[in-house]
Amino acid sequence: MKKIILTLTVLCAFILAACGSGSASGEKELVIGATAGPYSDQLKEGIVPLLEEKGYSVEIVEFNDYIQPNNALNEGEIDANLYQNRNYLLNFNEEHGMDLVPVFAVPTAPIxxxxxxxxxxxxxxxxxxxxxxxxxxxxxxxxxxxxxxxxxxxxxxxxxxxxxxxxxxxxxxxxxxxxxxxxxxxxxxxxxxxxxxxxxxxxxxxxxxxxxxxxxxTSEDFLIYLTVRKEDEDSTFVKDLEDAYKSEEFLQYTNEKSKGYVKPPYQLELEESQ
Structure with a gap:
């Protein structure tokens, strides 16, 4: 009987260790929602390659409306989304009882x-x-x-x-x-x-x-923001996303592929320092 208990204990420990290992590797997997078009393209062409260099596997989910991306984020189906300005998000949070957080702006195609x-x-x-x-x-x-x-x-x-x-x-x-x-x-x-x-x-x-x-x-309040759940605001993946958007490589991409977009303050500062 003792041998059976010991065997089960070791087996459970092995399973838990395996689960922990899978969880750790899962931290490098990201699912990001965006409306089809420029912000999805920015991610695919300008940001995903930089994240892949850091070991991330990134899936981009495209949406065709302004409601489902926030619902999917709030329900944990995606890790972040990219399609809305801060004022829209504030209004959405109030109307739907959510606590989603805008973390940084991205180059924005104006209305x-x-x-x-x-x-x-x-x-x-x-x-x-x-x-x-x-x-x-x-x-x-x-x-x-x-x-x-x-x-x-x-x-x-x-x-x-x-x-x-x-x-x-x-x-x-x-x-x-x-x-x-x-x-x-x-x-x-x-x-x-x-x-x-x-x-x-x-x-x-x-x-x-x-x-x-x-x-x-377009004022800064109407720039498009990367949005995450409140509990993920200070997470490693958000910092890595921010580093990618604030990089010289992405500034070059913006200048080549996103002409006419309104640049966020950090890109303007980066240009001034060059």
Whole structure:
């Protein structure tokens, strides 16, 4: 009987050791979610090779909406995601009871106004149709750009981050303002006069920043951030991701492959030091 117990004890110890070894190797496996397009491409082409040099095996999961990447992250199906700005994440956390954390910004394709029919803001006429992304933060960004053109006036009492079409006090040109799912805005161009398109969806659909009628002067709050769960904020894999994004190699990639993107402060500082 003692021999059986001893044998079982040794076997259990062996199994636990094996599990511990597997767990340790698993620390080098990363699954990162991103919307299809520029941020997925940045990861695949500019970041994954640098992580592989450190022994990581990286899987990129592409999403086509702005909801599932955060759900997947919160549920532990992925380790990080890359597609949203800080204000969008703050609003998402509040609405869904999550505690996801933005850790650092990445080169960002700005939101821009596109048209297949017009080439200038001066082309605006009464009754024109304008499509915008319908998620709260990017809808507000688009409306504030319209206000900057002098086409509408927004109620100053409203939180500027969550202003909607319902908060328009004056519509100077009686514009038909139509919020759509963000992924649908590029497809709306054939049926509308102007469309605000988020950078990732614009580039993924073949639109080019230099073709835009107007491009947002993107503030740091609206840069795209790598996002993780709160408990992973100080983890080794996050530090290694940050090192990769802040490297000279990735700055070179940005300059070659991401022209027109808004660079985060650390890349601007790196350029100044060179």
């Amino acid at each position: 821009a106004l596109y048209s297949e029919k017009h080439t200038s803001l001066d082309d605006v006429e009464p009754g024109m149709t304008i499509t915008l992304p319908n998620d709260p933060v990017n809808l507000a960004r688009s409306l504030h750009m319209l206000e900057g053109y002098g086409w509408i006036t927004i109620d100053k009492k409203v939180d500027p981050i969550t202003a909607s079409e319902k908060d328009i006090l004056e519509n100077k040109y009686d514009l038909n303002i139509q919020p759509l799912e963000p992924a649908q805005t590029p497809r709306s161009l054939s049926d509308t006069d102007f469309a605000f398109v988020n950078g990732n969806y614009a580039l993924a659909s073949g639109l080019k920043l230099e073709e835009a009628v107007d491009v947002e002067k």
